[in-house]
Amino acid sequence: MARVASRTLIWLVGLLLLVGLLQAPEGAHAQAGKAVSAKKLELIRDRMERGQALFVAGDFAGAAKVFESGHAEQPYAAFLFNAGVCYQKLGQVDPALQKFRDYLAADPNAPDAAKVRGRIAALEATKGTPPPVVDAGADDGGEQDGGDAGADAAPPPPPPALGVDNAESMKSLALIETDPPGAAIKLYARSTESAPPFKLGGQNPGWQEVTKAQSPANLTLEVGSYHVVVEPYLDFKACDAAVEVKRAKVFHFRANLSQGEFMSFLRVAGNVIGAYVFIDDDRRARPPWGITPHGELVSSGKHTLLVEAPGFEPYYQKLDLGRGEQKELEVKLVRVGHGYVRVDGNAPELKVSIDEKPAGVWRSGEAPLAVKADAGKHKLTITSSGYKTYEEVVTVPAGQVLPLHADMVKKYPRGAAWTQAVIGAVFVGAGVFFGIQSDNLHEELENDRKAGVLDEDDERVKRGRLFAIGANAGYAIGGILGAFATYNFIKDPLPESSAVKGKPVEFNDPRKQRPTARLRAPSRVALPEPRTRRQQQFTLGLTPGLQGFSIGGRF
């Protein structure tokens, strides 16, 4: 029986060991069971870097929340450690202790597990409470409490002093994958500054193995130089890659075991979010590789990068990525040198001119008229029959569209002015006529006087006097009416035509155009170029009308 029991115990121990062997990596790297998508990876990276930024800025509470949210998105242990540091900085010992304990629970084989235990002890010491009974792994017990629980009550060693955390205290995250998965991974850290470069299969003095795991795995690493080695697996040979860990970063490694090398990781970000990234596809024959910011594993070697976005000049760059290289590019896209003014208005028809040159006609019911112009200041003139002309110098944004809604104001009616002008002109004309007649008569009378034949009773004297009075009356009435007409021509109580300029918007993105039923006009502009090669689309419109809303469609 004892032998049977002994054999049974051996089997059980062996089974437990086997299970332990199989489970250990899972237990140590609980979230490394499957590969992370690029989108997820970008989200993780965002949390990690944003938390780091808040930490550096002194917003420890905000940083803690961001790290916690990152952990909620993807339960990588690095988030827990960083959150714990934040709480520690806040003086919130309990949450800090909880995060560090969770960290150790999530990744008991973390390369820095011993240091974390020391930190926990130091924190607990600050609370005046004895360190709890160690229930963690055997390696923990050796470092932390120095003996078994049942040992003699020798006085425990004093807890390590708490160091001062700074930005360098933030941990980074390394995601290591293999294809196929399941390969054993070893991580070496440079222990001495003068250590020569790591050589696969070599002695590698100055390098120390800090952890091992099974792919896929996530490792929480502090700043430093590392080397990751994938052990021979199945029929594949070993391969390795250097890792230079910076603070609070996310690194993504994938080893293509069939090719015997690590893939490179390329991340493209820049000043434009949403720019399209093409790798080795200058002709854009394939869908974009990604949309900025975007990071993804790519094969090592030479590549051509194309980044473009509507309203920006295309950006080209040639890359030569080393094995396992983590390349981050900050691409600064430059706006194109032209822009558009998108014009519509409240008049039935608008004639638009840019710098005195006709630029097009917009009619009510049509899509706004997009007028292309070089970026900068331009004289915009909008005319409409019966409306006051709108004229203004507008600044056409580079690579963007300036929405402009013309609020045209009808011309003030000039009927009264014209009537007064015409009647006034008639009176002035009559005055001129009478004046001429008067002048003629006066001249005749003068001549007769000089000839000595003028008599005092000449009826032309009376007639000429009446003509003169009539002329003056005509001038006076005409002048008064003319003054009224002038006033009524100048008088204009109505405001001038104006325009409401919206905030510049981006160019239309043809990659995002899809036939869709909309309730409102699209916010993006149908630019002339796309319009010319526009395919027939069916759009369903819901438009307000006098009797309510109507639904219609058009091709």
Next chain:
Amino acid sequence: MAAVLGPRGLSPLIVGALVAACSWTRFDDVSEDAPVLLLEKPDGVGSGFGSSVALAVAGGNHRLFVGAAPGNNGGAEFELGGGQGASKDAARGGHCDEGCTLAKTAAAMPKATLEGQPRTLCFAEGWGAGGIQVQCEAGEAAFLSSLAAPAGVQVDEPGKQLSIVAQRPKRGAPNQPVGELSPVVAAGATSLANGPGAAWFYPAGSQQPTALDAGTVGPTYGAALTVFEAKGQLFIAVGEPGASRVHVFDDTGALARCLSSSAAGFGRTLGSGPVTADDASDELLVATDAEVHVIAGATFEGAASPACQEVAPIVALKCRSTGDLDGCGGSEFGAALAVADLDQNGDGEVLVGAPGMDVREESGAGAVFVFDVAKEHPDWVLETRFISSAESGDRLGTALAVVPQDDRDIFVAGAPGNGKAAVFYCSKLLPSSKRGARCN
């Protein structure tokens, strides 16, 4: 228009209109002291006012008689004064009214002895009960007298027309009548009933007629008369236009000359005055149907020659059309004749009335032609006179009277067609320095 000018273009128009405004007071300026004064016809004067005019200058008065149509009655006196400030309103009316019929021409007698009493400012104007009616000034009232007609002459018979002329005053002494008391007055009466006409005169200071017997004469004898001087001797010319003759008598009534002409109507109007440089004699003006002959005063010197003979005139004045005047054919050129020194050069200019002249397309408005026979071209029309307010049928120039002024002569022309009489003050012949306010 505002569309062309634009709203702001109206202002210059208004300014221009105001600048071009006319002054009506300039018509007051041009008509004030006009060169022609139209005399107002007083109430009670019959039609044809302006048919006869005569001027008497005495005692500083320049009294103008204006009569109505011959055969009609009524006339008025106007005081013209010696300067240019004449009154257009009548100074005295009541001439030749009841019982009087006006003569074709009237005679002025600045001074006269009538009924044994000296009278001034008298006018022999028509035919009254006792013969030729004479009306003189007598304070507020009027003195009426008459000059008896020769025996057998009955002027008030139908068809007879009376013409009366008087000796004209000498130049330079307008207030001094010729003779001791009164001028010679001559009269003539025509007979349209084919009976012979008659002519007579009254020697200075006499109211007794002396017949002017020219022998066998026709009914037009006495149609025109004039009294003139030649070499200090007084002559009376009587026209007989029907026979184209002019009979010239001396101051005794004896026939001295008989002038004949082949021109029809020779003698229908007569006038006289010094129109040449010959100061010793007046020239005789004789109108024919179309011309006015100027006959030298020397013609009448020497012994009498009763036989009729043609005498060559110094010049034959003819009607001329101008820019304002037209219609010489029916102008009755020569209907009235006078001699006046318009330019104050010592000799007279010939004034010829043409009452049938068209003036500025006004038919029969009438005009007066001015000739200066003493000039190099004696037949040239130097100027014409008409009234600026001429109307059709005015017949200006039917009668003429010379008005001596302080320094020159002006003249009056009757326009009986529309009852007007106009005083013409100005002549372009006069130097500008002497024209006065009315002529500048």
